[in-house]
Structures are given as structure tokens and as C-alpha cells.
Amino acid sequence: MALEENVTFVKSQLELYDSAFSNSRERLQEIAARYRGSERDLQDMQQQLRALRQELMRPSASPSRAAIEEIVRLQAFVERLRAVDDLSLSLLDELRQIAADWATVTNELRLLPSDELTSSDRMKLELFQTTIRQHLDRYGFRSFQPDEICLSTDNFRPLVTQTEKGETVEKEINFEVSASDAIRLKWAYYLSCLELMTHVATNHPGLAIFDEPGQQEIESASLFEFLRSAARGAAAGRQVIVSTSESLEAVSSAIRDTANIVSFPAFILQPISS
Secondary structure, three states, X not given: OOHHHHHHHHHHHHXXXXXXXXXXXXXXXXXXXXXXHHHHHHHHHHHHHHHHHHHHHOOOOOOOHHHHHHHHHHXXXXXXXXXXXXXXXXXXXXXXXXXXXXXXXXXHHHHOOOOOOOHHXXXXXXXXXXXXXXXXXXXXXXXXXXHHEEEOOOOOXXXXXXXXXXXXXXXXXXXXXXXXXHXXXXXXXXXXXXXXXXXOOOOOOXXXXXXXXXXXXXXXXXXXXXXXXXXXXXXXXXXXXXXXXXXXXXXXXHHOOOOOOOOOOOOOOOOOOO
């Protein structure tokens, strides 16, 4: 066998022995781990054996370990019951206070009126609603009958009453009105708010301002009727300001001398000349 072959053979033998040694080492570690586990088990068994021996050698008059553990467990349970009892007493005091508060609030609620609106409020709302209908009739409102328009008792928004399947229901107007009738409804609502001051006490400031009310190609007859209503509403300390691009002659003919007309020959707001 040549020298190189001998060297290769020796190296392979060394690798074989190293592998066998590694396997033996791993096996030894496994055996050592099992030994330590068995040793712990043995210690546990010895401890249990000593405990049993002590139980057997203890005088009969002495309490057993099980009895002592039961006593300790019962004492802990009693302590928990005492803690729960203390907590229940404190909660009982709180419940008494809550019951007293509940009785007070219940009595106060019983004194409140069953209806959110008083009779005075309902009278005011009815007058407001009637005035709106009168304005709508004068302005030529056609999307619904003016008498079908009512006011919500929650937020006082205009609603329409219709009959569906034999029942009268109130519905939001939304987009069911024409663009021109939507303008008429705004006129009626705002001027009716102003006129309401004549009959009942309100929080209205007594001022209404309209900018170009003749929108949506509204009919001239409706617009001029609105101007006349606005002129009548501007009385007894109230003021209505209307800006319109209608001709001066047409406006003057509609309201005559019932209002103060200010005519501007050009744009009201103009840049300052340098």
C-alpha cells in the first residue's frame, strides 16, 4: 500500500473513531440525564416514605396532616367570607343612597308634563303653521296644497301630510317640491317667524334679510307678492332687508310707498380707485 493510501486510510479510521466517540458521549449524556431524573424520583419517593412513616408513628390523639390542611383551608374560606361580608355592607349603603336618589328623581319626573309642549307652545306652533300656509297660498305654492304643509313638533321643520293606505302620515318634504316652490317655502317660513312676534312673545331679533329672492326663475307675480308681504312685515319695530336685481319700476309698482327703496346704479361693492 502506498504512503498516500496509508495516510488516507488512517484519516478515515480517525474520523470513524471520532464519530463513535461522539455517539458514545451523547449516549453517556442521555444516561446521565436519566440517572438524575431517577435520582430525583427516588428522593421524592423517600420524602413520601418519611411522611408516611411519621403519620404511622404519630400518636392517635395528634391531628393528621390532612386534618390540619382542612383546618387551614377552612380558615382561609372564613376570611374570604368576612371580606365578602364587609364588601356587601359597603355596597348596601351605596344601594340605599341610590334608592333614595331614584325615589327623588321619580317624583320629579312624575311632576313633569306628559307632553313636551305646553298649551302655550302648541298655540304658538299652530299660529306659526297657519301663517305659513297663508303665505304659501298668496305666493302660488303648487307642489302640495298649502293646507298639507305642517310643522314638526320636534324641530319645527316643514313637513307634508299625505294619506297613504287610508292613514294620514307626515313626511319630510325633501326633493318632492320644485325649485321655485322651495324658494316660496323659505319666504313663507322666514316671514311667518317675523310676523309671529305680533301675536306672541318670541326670541326673534325682529330682523330678516333676503338676498336676491327671485331665484330659480320664479314668477314675477310670486316675487312681487313676497315683496308686499315683506313690506307689511316690516312694522312695529321689525325690519326686513331685501336686495334684488329686479327693475326699480317693477319693485316700486309692487310695493308703492309701503317700504323704503334704495337704488344703486351699479355694483354696491366696487374696488377703490387709486
